[in-house]
Amino acid sequence: MKSHITNAISDFFCEYETPRQVLVRNRRVGVVCRLIQLGVLAYIIVWVFIYEKGYQSTDTAVSSVFTKMKGVGYTNVSGEERVWDVADYVFPSQGDASFVVMTNYIITEGQKMGKCPELPGKHHCSSGSDCEGGRYKRQMTGVCVNTTKTCEVLAWCPVEDDSKIPDPPLLMSAENYTLFIKNSVTFPTFKVSRSNLVEGIDKNYIGNCLHDPKTAPLCPIFRLGDIVKMSGFSFETIAKVGGAIGIVIDWTCNFDVDVRKCKPTYEFHGLYGNPDEKDDVRASVGYNFRYAKHYLEDKVQKRTLLKVFGIRFDIIVQSLARKFDIIPTLTAIGSGVGIFGVATVVCDLMMLYLLPKREFYKNMKFKYTESQTQDPDSEAGSTETEASNK
Amino acid sequence: MKSHITNAISDFFCEYETPRQVLVRNRRVGVVCRLIQLGVLAYIIVWVFIYEKGYQSTDTAVSSVFTKMKGVGYTNVSGEERVWDVADYVFPSQGDASFVVMTNYIITEGQKMGKCPELPGKHHCSSGSDCEGGRYKRQMTGVCVNTTKTCEVLAWCPVEDDSKIPDPPLLMSAENYTLFIKNSVTFPTFKVSRSNLVEGIDKNYIGNCLHDPKTAPLCPIFRLGDIVKMSGFSFETIAKVGGAIGIVIDWTCNFDVDVRKCKPTYEFHGLYGNPDEKDDVRASVGYNFRYAKHYLEDKVQKRTLLKVFGIRFDIIVQSLARKFDIIPTLTAIGSGVGIFGVATVVCDLMMLYLLPKREFYKNMKFKYTESQTQDPDSEAGSTETEASNK
């Protein structure tokens, strides 16, 4: 029994089966077939391996982003001078990946809870019955104020008048603020971590540099005016009504080469359309939100309401790393071999159905397990061909 | 020499090799094999190509989300009327993708830094030794206050009493607030950008619409009560203790058709379990946080502490775009051909080991490089068959 198994194993290792093939010598089918095969080979080598780098597996990164603004703004509204520092114009203050820089505002100071008429021109009323509670999404008291012909509401009084947006924007000086971005990415599959403060971007360099797509593409300090310009906006319009800008940090890395060559690129683009467009039906223009500072004055709770117009920055990290991996390589080769098989099938179809000598080739290629009544001659022809080879 | 190479190239292009095949005429093996082959073909065409769209490559988007709440809340606590506008009830105010809408609160006004006893019933003490520093995660002074039988602590005084959550929730009016979502997505591989303000969702439409899964599925304005209902909560319970709701914006797009057909769908689901469940051992119910407003009164720093119960909305963008790509197409075809090869192997095994005429087929299929002592007859049979074909 043991020798039986040994024999079987020995047989297994001494034998080797390989398909028998017909070598068809025919110019037409040969040229077509070789061209198809070369095409498949070129596709696999050039396209899959060189162009699309099919021998690599890919990974995207998890990332974290911190930001820090610098710069001081200055306003002079009817003689009242004041400066705006980082604690005043950045929302939120702790340096998130998504933040707003105030560029314009409508301030309503000294609001306190009470009853006051709505702004003239808002919702015209002629009697108290026009001012039923809940209409117009306000807390109505049911009184129509004679002087303004508007309903009285329970609200923070005086109510905000945001009909006129200051023009030019009050904080045009925002153009010269600078933004410092720290970004760390980790590719979990490849266990590689990188920071946008790459080799050579040290303390001294950062102290003096300013990002420029050509001369300083790796400097992580950006002038706001430059960002706005690069994203295709005019600073004055975006500063007036607000807007949203995406800062894309692109990490496209190839870890088959030195990991230090993995460096970020920065791109800037406006989100939700350009306010310069004169499209009056555009769905939603500008960017603003309301923000309140509360205080106590003479034991009364009051607040200063700011309608903040500003540039909202969204820092978006986009990443794609590649590294050699045996599995995609062999999958690409394996399915490439399969496509080679397709090429053979195409050539066979051509040979067996299109060529004048197709019956001859059919008999060369196929051997039948029983004599076929349909075409006994071609069968005979086949064996005759074999005979003639002798 | 040159003619030698030319000859070789000429030979290469005139020759074409194709495998020789046995055409087995046997109903049983034929039917089985054809069914397997048709099955493989059907799998490749129907499943891989039509159902799973294996001819397409995929991409996920990078996205940015802005939100804006509208609506006014109203409370009447022991006669004191007040309204709550967006600047009061949204945290944070600048319209992030993740934000909280306050629906209930416990207010502790006029806190100042000082020494006061803990709430009665919290940590009973009988003497100062029970009140050593650091116990109970409070800053103890080592004094046991007689009147309350609790330890004295250094804290913002008076200490907050959050044992009773207002019921019904104070800001039930939150049900009628509306939420406006702006979402922009970019598919980097396909270089396509889309916004949830798709074609047809213009200024006029947005001014009047309200999201409804059936009648207005693309309207980006949502009533809070509707969102809560669609995510399976009862508004009253979630408003009382707070909760978390995920708003999933799903971009499943096929860029082989018109890019304008790429539209978002909105889904709502509760995160971390439903507070309606009567599960007392559930790990963590509700959602709340503490928020302080600081002010100065008579030169003394004071603060108003709000324990905010609210609905936390997390806007989650989920995206999957597909587009025709030559590589997955050919990989699918190539590996499909490979599976065809598996079908042949299965049929061969059946033919060579299961059929009664297996020895006959074996000799049809195989040719041996040397005469085999084991079965000379079948060898002979094979050649006889060939002879009988003549």
Added chain:
Amino acid sequence: MKSHITNAISDFFCEYETPRQVLVRNRRVGVVCRLIQLGVLAYIIVWVFIYEKGYQSTDTAVSSVFTKMKGVGYTNVSGEERVWDVADYVFPSQGDASFVVMTNYIITEGQKMGKCPELPGKHHCSSGSDCEGGRYKRQMTGVCVNTTKTCEVLAWCPVEDDSKIPDPPLLMSAENYTLFIKNSVTFPTFKVSRSNLVEGIDKNYIGNCLHDPKTAPLCPIFRLGDIVKMSGFSFETIAKVGGAIGIVIDWTCNFDVDVRKCKPTYEFHGLYGNPDEKDDVRASVGYNFRYAKHYLEDKVQKRTLLKVFGIRFDIIVQSLARKFDIIPTLTAIGSGVGIFGVATVVCDLMMLYLLPKREFYKNMKFKYTESQTQDPDSEAGSTETEASNK
């Protein structure tokens, strides 16, 4: 006509073609070829299927994270005692995935808008001409103040003096704060949702547990000191100048087994380098931001400016789920068959070009469609071999 089609179908189902093969009995080529084939098979089974789980498709999750800090800090600055609770030391207060815990601060109280000289030693001036507007990114008034020999600026006065960072850090007690993380993940392709409050992590458990990598790896409550230690920092240094720590929640799940086995693991690592390093040219050390509390005093707007040094926590959710899928399985098998084809090609090349009997094997394998003038003998040899088999 109909019978013609029926015949064709009948023929199709009764026929079956299988390649004819040469069974080469040669030890050298047999062993090499079998080893290659076994290698390919081992690669497919062991590597692709068992190690890399090539029979599964993958999915990443969308997630939402909430956090909640607990603990009270205590400072005693020149006799003035005060405590810091969650509403004071966490930014932002609503429990985001990215937040800052204040550990040290420089406070500048009672700032009001006005004109005051810059700090001595900052930018030396000798006359007003040194103080032109806009230099040094400050709003200069053009006056050089004699007493300090610095320029007068329009600013929140008095200006902040952040030259000395309190050492030891004022809020060392932050070490004992605890952080509670709630994380919910959804794998959209597999339609599975999980929360980090997995089975068994109920209210009672959470009330008492504290995360420990060995004894309580699933407890979602973390002591700040532990996190800092596990991420490789010294608490005292990071508390002094601030720093950034990434908390990675890793969901690596196999949905072919019980979904309840899908549990998170927590990892901690410092972002952007360790402040313990004595590298003076490091690009950016520490983490801080400025934060202002506004109030009104005697009708004058004032603010308290805090330069906050703190630990910034970024909670990063990393996910990869796997589940059996027919498509990657069959793609792996199909391309595996293709690689088998490569093995045959290698063995054929060896047999046809390297072996001494290569001409013999060539004639066994190939059949020519016309008599070849180059080597008529080998052709004859081929047919003789067939004859000798009889």
